[in-house]
Amino acid sequence: xxTDITIIIPTYNAEHTIEKCVDSLLKQVGDFxxxxxxxxxxxxxxxxxxxxxxxxxxxxxxxxxQNTGASATRNAGIEMADSEYxxxxxxxxxxxxxxxxxxxxxxxxxxxxxxxxxxxxxxxxNGELRFNAVGQKQVxxxxxxxxxxxxxxxxxxxxxxxxxKTSIIKDNQIRFSTDLALAEDLYFCCEYLLHCSKxxxxxxxxxxxxxxxxSQINSNRYGAPxxxxxxxxLTTYTRLQSLIPDKYQKVHQSISTQLCWSSTTIxxxxxxxxxxxxxxxxxxxxxxxxxxxxxxxFMRNKILPKRDKIIFMLNLYTPGLLAWIWKKFSLRGNGx
Numbered sequence: 564x565x566t567d568i569t570i571i572i573p574t575y576n577a578e579h580t581i582e583k584c585v586d587s588l589l590k591q592v593g594d595f596x597x598x599x600x601x602x603x604x605x606x607x608x609x610x611x612x613x614x615x616x617x618x619x620x621x622x623x624x625x626x627x628x629q630n631t632g633a634s635a636t637r638n639a640g641i642e643m644a645d646s647e648y649x650x651x652x653x654x655x656x657x658x659x660x661x662x663x664x665x666x667x668x669x670x671x672x673x674x675x676x677x678x679x680x681x682x683x684x685x686x687x688x689n690g691e692l693r694f695n696a697v698g699q700k701q702v703x704x705x706x707x708x709x710x711x712x713x714x715x716x717x718x719x720x721x722x723x724x725x726x727x728k729t730s731i732i733k734d735n736q737i738r739f740s741t742d743l744a745l746a747e748d749l750y751f752c753c754e755y756l757l758h759c760s761k762x763x764x765x766x767x768x769x770x771x772x773x774x775x776x777x778s779q780i781n782s783n784r785y786g787a788p789x790x791x792x793x794x795x796x797l798t799t800y801t802r803l804q805s806l807i808p809d810k811y812q813k814v815h816q817s818i819s820t821q822l823c824w825s826s827t828t829i830x831x832x833x834x835x836x837x838x839x840x841x842x843x844x845x846x847x848x849x850x851x852x853x854x855x856x857x858x859x860x861f862m863r864n865k866i867l868p869k870r871d872k873i874i875f876m877l878n879l880y881t882p883g884l885l886a887w888i889w890k891k892f893s894l895r896g897n898g899x
Contacts, residue, residue: 568597568663568726569649571640573633577654578609580773585617587657593664599623600640601654605630610654634739634747637722641732649729651722659769666726669763673702677759679726680718682766687774696724698766706811708762712752713817714866717766720749724770731758743802744795753803789836794846796825797853816860820867823857826850827875831882854879 570588574581581601588599599622603611617623628639637651650666652658662681669679685694698717712720731737735758739751756762800822807814830850833842861867861875877885 564596566598566646567595567648568667569640569644569646569729570597570599570663571637571644571649571651572599572601572654573604573636573640573651574601574606574610574614574654575604575630575633576606576608576610578606578613580655580657581610581613582616583657584652584654585614585623587660588652588662589620589622590660591658591663592660593667595663595667597622597663598646600626600643602626602628602636602640604628604632604636632741634741634743638738638741641729641738644729646729648726649732650726653723653772655773655775656723657771657773659771662769663726665765665767665769669765670726673761673763675761676702676763677728677731678708678755678762680762680764681724681770682718682768683721683724683770683772684768685772685774688776693774695768696766698764700765701763703762703764705756705759705762706814708756708759709753709807709811709814710817710866711764712749712756713814713821714868715871716868718764720746720752721772722748722751723772725752727755731755743799744792746796746799750799750803750806753806757806757808786835786837787832788838789833789842791846793829793832797822800825813866816864817866819857819860820864823854823861824871824875826853826857827878830854831878831885834882 572584577584585599585601591597601614601623603614603625605628611625611627614625617625626639626643628636640651641649648667648670650663665681666679670676682696682698684692684696686692696716696718698711703711711717718724732755737751737754737758740747743750800818803818804815807818809815830847833839833847836842862872874885877888
């Protein structure tokens with residue numbers, strides 16, 4: 564009999580977290596079948612040794628492969644999937660026991676559903692809450708789902724809080740872009756949504772997104788060294804502008820908003836970075852140009868929370884003051 568759900572977990576040097584991740588998935592409750600495929604992307608630590616405990620469990624399949632990156636590894640998992648639905652889980656994270664049930668039930672209860680989405684918690688390694696996704700239970704059409712995916716307080720463009728139809732992915736040759744270094748998961752989700760008619764969202768936070776100390780989010784902290792790789796996010800948003808049909812004007816406005824937000828954030832990080840003098844003046848000039856070009860779309864965006872607009876203005880004109888406020892009051896937020 565065909566499996567209902569395939570769970571794809573790409574791993575790379577996850578010896579400290581992979582067991583908690585897999586164990587939480589093996590505790591799922593609900594009337595469905597599922598298989599876990601763990602693809603180790605050339606780990607140099609004891610990740611594979613940790614996975615040996617599951618070698619006699621028919622629900623867990625471990626595949627060792629050469630290092631090709633997260634996108635190529637997820638794509639390899641897609642090729643292996645032979646189920647009605649599939650989902651991606653990160654090896655650093657863990658889930659509640661009703662994670663799959665909440666997603667699977669949305670397909671059962673919503674006629675014509677093409678994508679099911681759940682809420683999540685973003686937390687530190689010690690369990691301290693950084694952010695809780697918000698929103699209301701709703702069923703959206705394609706336009707609404709594309710507009711909402713860019714709301715920073717909602718479900719966003721992650722692949723691990725979404726249960727996909729395998730047929731939509733394979734029939735339309737949707738894959739993770741291996742030439743995108745940042746937000747390739749957002750691009751994947753947007754491309755998938757272009758083949759959806761109906762999307763269901765339940766904001767109950769059943770997924771735990773654990774932010775590691777060396778993650779991209781932490782590299783954006785105030786005072787962290789500037790990393791030129793942070794510019795890669797702009798490439799993804801620029802490509803999204805070409806992907807999304809022109810008829811979705813609000814979505815294009817949101818992409819312009821993200822270009823503006825990201826450029827301003829990078830400029831802030833440069834100003835506060837210990838290696839700021841090493842940043843080419845051409846880079847700073849280009850970032851300022853992007854901000855100026857897209858600032859109007861940012862400020863008139865009706866979907867964007869007021870909080871983000873306030874942070875943007877402080878970021879733009881008084882980044883030092885914003886850094887002081889954030890540190891002084893130990894504020895936490897999505898991506899800070």
